[in-house]
Amino acid sequence: xxxxxxxTPWDGVRLHVVTGKGGTGKTTVAAALALALASRGKTVLLxxxxxxxxxxxxxxxxxxxxxxxxxxxxxxxxGDLYALAIDPESALLEYLAMYYRLxxxxxxxxxxGVIDFATTIAPGVRDVLLTGKVYEAVKRNxxxxxxxxxxxxxxxxxxxxxxxxxxxxxxxxxxxxxVGPIRSQADTVTTLLRSKQTAVHLVTVLEDMxxxxxxDGIDELRAARLPVGGVVVNLARPxxxxxxxxxxxxxxxxPRKRIAADLARVGVKATPALVDELLADARxxxxxxxxxxxxxxRISELDVPVYELPRLPDGVDLGGLYELAADLCEQGFA
Numbered sequence: 001x002x003x004x005x006x007x008t009p010w011d012g013v014r015l016h017v018v019t020g021k022g023g024t025g026k027t028t029v030a031a032a033l034a035l036a037l038a039s040r041g042k043t044v045l046l047x048x049x050x051x052x053x054x055x056x057x058x059x060x061x062x063x064x065x066x067x068x069x070x071x072x073x074x075x076x077x078x079g080d081l082y083a084l085a086i087d088p089e090s091a092l093l094e095y096l097a098m099y100y101r102l103x104x105x106x107x108x109x110x111x112x113g114v115i116d117f118a119t120t121i122a123p124g125v126r127d128v129l130l131t132g133k134v135y136e137a138v139k140r141n142x143x144x145x146x147x148x149x150x151x152x153x154x155x156x157x158x159x160x161x162x163x164x165x166x167x168x169x170x171x172x173x174x175x176x177x178x179v180g181p182i183r184s185q186a187d188t189v190t191t192l193l194r195s196k197q198t199a200v201h202l203v204t205v206l207e208d209m210x211x212x213x214x215x216d217g218i219d220e221l222r223a224a225r226l227p228v229g230g231v232v233v234n235l236a237r238p239x240x241x242x243x244x245x246x247x248x249x250x251x252x253x254x255p256r257k258r259i260a261a262d263l264a265r266v267g268v269k270a271t272p273a274l275v276d277e278l279l280a281d282a283r284x285x286x287x288x289x290x291x292x293x294x295x296x297x298r299i300s301e302l303d304v305p306v307y308e309l310p311r312l313p314d315g316v317d318l319g320g321l322y323e324l325a326a327d328l329c330e331q332g333f334a
Contacts, residue, residue: 008332009305010229013199015138015192016154017229019163019217020203021210025234027054028316028324029203029309030156035325036334038074038081042151045137046071046083049130050158055083060318066090068148075322082148084137091129127169128186135189138197160202160217167193167200168224199229204299206233206292211299218302230305230333237292237311249286254279307331 010016016033020026027048034046045068048055053063059071064085072081138153158166170186170193192198200221204214214231221228248254259278260270268274299306309327312320328334 008334010199010333012196013229014150014152014197015134015199016152017157017163017167017198017200018154018203019157019160019200020232020234021160021213024203024205024210025316026159026203027052027156028058028321029201029232029234030154031055031058031321032309032324032328033201033334034081034152034154035072035074035321036328037079037152037154038072039078039325039329040334041074042079043149044074044079044081045148045150045153046081046156047086047134047137047153048084048156049086049134050156051085051087053085054156055085058316058318058321059083072318075325079151082150086130086133088126088129091133092125094133127166128189131167131170131189131193132185135192138192157200160213163200163217164220164224164226167221167226171224194225194227196227198227200226201229201232203232203234205235206295208295211295215298215302218304228304230307231299231302232333233296233299233306233308235311236308237289246286246289249279249282250290252279252283254282307333 016030016037018026018030018033020029031046034044038044046055048064055071056063061069061071061083064083066085066087068082068084070080071083073079074081134153134155137150140147140149157163168190170189202214202217204210218228245254256275256279259275263270263274307328308331309324312323314320316324325334
């Protein structure tokens, strides 16, 4: 079976939207997903819309302009990964040029501050422009002149608390603009975002607040008729204790004498204070794992595919991104 032909739950998806509560690592997961898709031989575009240049930092490249730049290749001679930082001002100039033929005139508006007004004062215009640019990248085909065709687009989107509003802004705009090109574009973008070509994936960690926000986000997405993808549990710790050992550690019943003997065997002086400290660490670890498993149970009840990525001991660099991409492939995400 070829790289691109292996069946996954997201076959047919062209736009992967990645969201998550702040601090869960959604940008890292979006980057790893883009690399995973590229490893299947696909040409992939990774976009960001929050102006943080998080993608450039992860891939250790110069800050991204409003231009599609090749930043990596999928592992094992995979496809190419491109990246784009979408800013609303540039998106508006492109919009005016495409739909109203306002080339130089659009730049003149920028000098007069009209674009700044439109993207900061007018409600929802900023998000309309950002999602409109993503739509344009997704809907290109191989016959598009002067534009690269992408097999998949991955969007590092706003946090979970704002994702439904961000993705549904075109539907709200369509209710205000009854006719004309603005209404037409709003309708086409909404159609894409609600179609089977789109999946909204949510990133969480095994803590109460992020898991609750993930559950609330799924409810809001479904209420807005936006397609929920999978949940990625990020920064997961390894399970060093089985259920029996965990229970003994939590109840203070681990064998002190055996622990002391093991320490002595490797040349460590097993003082009572050291053994006490090790037992306390074991109890803390066991309690943390117990709480994490409770959160896993909550996530399993959300009725969506669940994937898990480990906490990398040395942090996330480019090599770490490739490791996480491989993990996603092994779990059948891409």
